[in-house]
Structure formats: structure tokens, C-alpha cells
Amino acid sequence: MSLFSRRFYKAAGAGTLALLAVACAGEAQEGMYGQAGPPEVAVESVKARPVRxxxxxxxxxxxxRVAEVRPQVSGVITERLFEEGDEVDAGQPLYRIDSAPYQAAFENAAAALARAEALAVAAANREKRLARLVETNAVSRQDYDDAVAAARQARADVAAARAARDSAKVDLDRTVVAAPIAGRIGRALVTDGALVSAGQAQPLAVxxxxxxxxxxxxxxxxxxxxxxxxxxxxxxxxxxxxxxxxxxxxxxxxxxxxxxxxxxxxxxxxxxxxxxxxxxxxxxxxxxxxxxxxxxxxxxxxxxEAILAPQRAITRNPQGQGVAYVVDAENRAEARIVETERAIGDQWVVTAGLEPGDRLVVEGFQRFRPGDPVTPVEVSRVAAAGSESGANAPGGGRP
The missing domain is CATH 2.40.30.170 (Efflux pump adaptor protein, beta barrel domain)
Structure with a gap:
């Protein structure tokens, strides 16, 4: 081969290598910046829906309910009738107080009632006898009036004695301290042998x-x-x-x-x-x-009809106002001042600035400035594409 031929082939090889280098650079640049045209941004259609x-x-x-168990009579605790921490029923006995003095008082009141009832019978019989005699003037009217008053007093004594007996019975019954309500009882705050009194400040249990x-x-x-x-x-x-x-x-x-x-x-x-x-x-x-x-x-x-916007779609300007970007009918990015009330999960409740049907930009903010044309892509399609690419990637799909 001649020298000219060798130089020709060398020059042709160098030109081919240069063309290949330019082609590779173009592919790299296209991969870095994407296809020519407006940048793609992920958008979400604003909808109004019920929100709690x-x-x-x-x-x-x-x-x-809370009830402090307190004694209503005085005496010595003779027995505790419950286990600490148990569930108790209303009326269930909890403590027993020495009942001997109250039993004696009840029996004394019962005897006084029987005596009063006997005197009342005698007074009533005398009243009846004098009522017949006063009609024939066998007795004076004064004697009859005294008999009537004595009978009435005897009946009043019977009522008082009956009330005293009932009061003694109440005190006798109260020697058994019962639960006022149903529930769980706590620890016992007094022990057997303790002297308690009616109306004391310390409860027996709660x-x-x-x-x-x-x-x-x-x-x-x-x-x-x-x-x-x-x-x-x-x-x-x-x-x-x-x-x-x-x-x-x-x-x-x-x-x-x-x-x-x-x-x-x-x-x-x-x-x-x-x-x-x-x-x-x-x-x-x-x-x-x-x-x-x-x-x-x-x-x-x-x-x-609440409007929710993802929190990542709303930023703040130097004045602290909420700013959202929407894509208008001409596919241009438009900045909106929005008002938010509260966050629900990862979304804001928007009270002003957005309307149903607006295409809200949720991703791709770094690719445009306000007023620039953009290519809106529904965020659902972006998520679907991402999941599909992850499944097709090495190691994706089934484990």
C-alpha cells in the first residue's frame, strides 16, 4: 500500500471516530435534559369531597361514680366482709360494727312501745265509758274532757314510742356497713378492732x-x-x-x-x-x-365540600402566605395564593385559592418558573410508571 493510501485510511478512520464521539455526546445530552419541549410536571385534579x-x-x-364508705354509727369494727380489689354489689355488707349496745337500745324502745300501746288501750276504754255516763249526767263534763285528752295523749305516746323503736332499728341495721353503689372496692383503710364514729372524716374504703x-x-x-x-x-x-x-x-x-x-x-x-x-x-x-x-x-x-391539597404541593413565600402552582388552560404554570385551615394527615384543608377542577402541581417545581409552559402528567400515571419500572428492574417483581 502506498503512503497516500495509508494517509487516506488514517484520515478516514479519524473522521469516523469524531462522528461517533459527537453522536455519543448528543445521546448523553438528550438523556440528561430529556426531549425538547416543555418540562413534565405531576399534577393532581382538585376535587371537593366530604371531610370529617x-x-x-x-x-x-x-x-x-365514686362512693366513700363511712360509718353511720359509732363502735368497734368486729369484722371485714370483703376482699380488697373485688367487685361489690350495691347493698353488699362490707364491715360489721359491734351491735350489742344498739341491740339493747332497740329492745328497750320496743318495750317502751308496748307499754305505750297498753296505756293507750286503757285510756281509750275509759274514754268510751265516760262517753256513755256523761249523756246521763252520771259524771261531769270535765271528767269526760280529761278522759278524751288522756286518750289522745296515749295515742301520741304510742306514735312517739314507735318512732323511737324504728330509729333504734335503723341504728341496729347500720352496724352492718353496706356498699352504697356497685363497683370495684379499693384497699381497706381501717382494720378489725378499730374504733369508728358516725360522720368521721376518714372513709373505711372507696x-x-x-x-x-x-x-x-x-x-x-x-x-x-x-x-x-x-x-x-x-x-x-x-x-x-x-x-x-x-x-x-x-x-x-x-x-x-x-x-x-x-x-x-x-x-x-x-x-x-x-x-x-x-x-x-x-x-x-x-x-x-x-x-x-x-x-x-x-x-x-x-x-x-372540602378541598384538600397535598402538603408537598403548598409552599410558603417570605410573607408566610401559602403558595400553590396550578396549570391553566394554556398549560402554563400559574402561582396562586392559598389559605389553609388545618392539616388532615398529609394534606391541607384549603379554604381559599383553589377550586374544584384545578390542576394542582405536586411534583417537578424545579423544572419551571411561574408563567412557563409545562406538560402536565396526572400523578396517578407517574406513580403507575414508577411501580412498573420498579417491577421490571433487576431484582424487582417477585422475590
């Missing part, structure tokens, strides 16, 4: 009714006003008392049973500016105990 509004508030559990159980919640008066105002709004389909209440326990686990809001106080606590609310919950297993700290999820109401 809730608030999570701190609360404390309170026993449904009984709590735990099924059902109350949960006391506090909410600010401003929030209560907002609830009431929303309840009169035509968008609201209900109020707080028409929905259930859910609990989260101290360990973070949800309470399995749902309660209901039973009471909202009619006054505001001046020191805290809050309104007390009370919910009642079933507690068949005794899981909730009085004094536990819980978090209650209270339903404020239901919005018929």
Missing part, C-alpha cells in the same frame, strides 16, 4: 364504678366558638356531639372501644379560658383506670 374535622385534645379518666367511665377534656373557648359557628354553616353536616370519640392511651396504643361526647359545660373557666367537656366510654375489661392521661380525638363536624 377532628381535634386531638388531652384528657383524664374519671370514675363514673368504691369506684369503672364501667362505663368518664373522660374529661378541655378545649379553648375560641375553638368552641369556631365549632358552634361551623355547626351553623351550610357546609357543615353535623356537630361534635353527633359523632363518636376515640382515645389514645398513655403507651401510644389506641383504645379499642369508641365513646360519645355527653356534656359540654355552659361556662368558661376564667383561669384557663377553656371549656370542660365530658365523654363517656364503655370499659368492660377495666382497662381504663381513674386518673389516667389519654388523648381524645373529638369530631368537630363534617364538611360537605
Amino acid at each position: 374535622l377532628t381535634s386531638v385534645l388531652p384528657g383524664r379518666t374519671v370514675a363514673y 368504691i369506684h364504678t369503672l364501667d362505663p367511665i368518664y373522660v374529661d377534656i378541655a378545649q379553648s373557648s375560641a375553638e368552641i366558638l369556631r365549632w358552634k359557628r361551623r355547626a351553623t354553616d351550610k357546609r357543615d353536616a353535623g356537630d361534635a356531639e353527633s359523632f363518636g370519640v376515640k382515645l389514645t392511651l398513655e403507651d401510644g396504643f389506641p383504645y379499642p372501644l369508641e365513646g360519645r361526647l355527653e356534656l359540654t359545660e355552659v361556662s368558661v373557666e376564667p383561669s384557663t379560658g377553656s371549656v370542660a367537656m365530658r365523654a363517656v366510654f364503655p370499659n368492660p375489661d377495666g382497662l381504663l383506670l381513674p386518673g389516667m392521661f389519654v388523648r381524645a380525638e373529638v369530631v368537630e363536624g363534617m364538611l360537605d
